[in-house]
Amino acid sequence: MGTRALLLLACAGAVARGVLFARPPNVTYSIDEKSCSLHITWMHVQPPNSNCTRHYHAVIYVEGKKFSKQCKEENFWKEKVPLNKKIDFDIKTSCRKLCTDLSPWNGNKSFHVERNGAADTGARNANCVLWNRNYMKCSWQAGEKASPDSSYRLFYSHDSNSGQQCRNLTREGSDFRCGFVWIHEHVQLIAISILGNSGNVQPLCLLERSINNLVKYDPPKIKNLSKHGSEVFLQWTKPDKLYAADYEVKVNSKVHNFTNSNDANIPVEPDALNTFQVRVKATGGLWSDWSEMEVIDSRPSTFSLLLLVLIPSCLALLLVVLLIYLKRIKLLILPKIPDPEKILKHMFEEQNENQPTHEAANNEETHSLMIVEPAGNEK
Structure with a gap:
């Protein structure tokens, strides 16, 4: 009987814990792709007794890592999330304000958020820069498996603001760009959503919790x-x-x-x-x-180096010119004295050159006289 009583007490405790930490029923969700928002709702769970004020512990996981959590009395939750990644969430109940009484026994599986569109059709290589805190420029490329006629739209939102569309859209082949004026000074969280022109294109969401990270x-x-x-x-x-x-x-x-x-x-x-x-x-x-x-x-200038080379060269050239000029002046002032030896030698050379000419002339005169003599004898 003692063992049976213990089993009954254990079962009763399990039931009590199950009531105390029950999982909310009728959990549903929806996605607002323009504002990158995940909406989660569930039915209220009645508290087990008057000492319990029902609270809900809500957690969102992105790629398996805890992304955001809240402990709240309301039966709904809205959170901006990156839509291009694996998203899961879980809802648990609590009787304390800070949800500190959660039991590890309540380890139910989380809900998985299904993504819209075909794989690899969403925008890729997306990048946004907030220039000088007053103009946002975003660029991206078409998805690898998107059809050639696929087009995209860009929406931006912040805090509780719903998505506003960027109208200044340009396209060059598979490259897209869009820019818009940014006038919000005290906003930190911003979500950039890039959607296709059909439901078959996967949405992309760039989520930045501190807009300072985008400022350039x-x-x-x-x-x-x-x-x-x-x-x-x-x-x-x-x-x-x-x-x-x-x-x-x-x-x-x-x-x-x-x-x-x-x-x-x-x-x-x-x-x-x-x-x-x-x-x-x-x-x-x-x-x-x-x-x-x-x-x-601060290096010595090329001009200075050039001067160091040119100045001595110019001085040397001027010195040579000056020496030549001085020599000519000296010749003008002090004419060169002739060398008697050279003059006499030159005179003898000229006399030797002229001597054959005089001998030839004498021979011609003698010959002329010899010819004239016979003529005189005939007379």
Whole structure:
């Protein structure tokens, strides 16, 4: 009889625990693809006694990891979720405000959220950037198995806001882009939904709980760059309405980090070519592109080196010209004295050259006289 009593007590305890931690009946869900929202509803479970105020412990799992949870008295729950991943949820009952009395015995299977559309038809390689906190630019590609005539629409929502459609849509082949003005300053959570033009295309949802992670600013501009000894003073512009920012200054290939400051004294290599670039990001955001490069060249200039070569060369050339000119002046002032030996030698050479000519002339005269004589004898 004692054993039977214990069994009865155990069964009674199990039934009590089952009533206390019962799973809500008639659990249903729906998905709002435009706002990336999962709506879950269930029937109320009556409390087992007056000491129990019924609460519900709701958990959503994404890819098997706990994504969000709540302990609430209402019999419904709405949560933004990434629609392109495996989603499950579970609902349990509790009698405490913070749902601290959940029993591990109540380990029922979770509900699986079915996805709409055919596999690999949804948008892929999606990326969104919030430029300067005032304009959102998104880009994506058509799904690998989407039909060539498939088109897409982009919706964006935040907090409890329902999806608003982006109208500035452009397409180049399988590449899509869409941009819209962002005017919400105090919003953190944002959901970007990309839907196909038919129910056969799977929806895609980019869910970002901190919009700061999408912010990207234009690159700063270097407005002051001056060298003082072995250091360079560098000053750059900072984005408007950005009070907490990180900066990186790249000097040649070395990067220096600064926080909430838009100027710095940076040591540089002397007698070298030093290049400077700056980029910025909001805390938790995306790095901007690098600014335009500024240069300080402390090396000896090519012109100086050229002067070092040309000046001595020019001086040498001027000296040569001057010597030649001075020699000509000397010849004008002090004519060269003739060499008597050379003059006499030249005269003898000319006399020797002219001597055969005189002998030939004498021979001709003698011959003429000999011819004239016979004529005189005939007379």
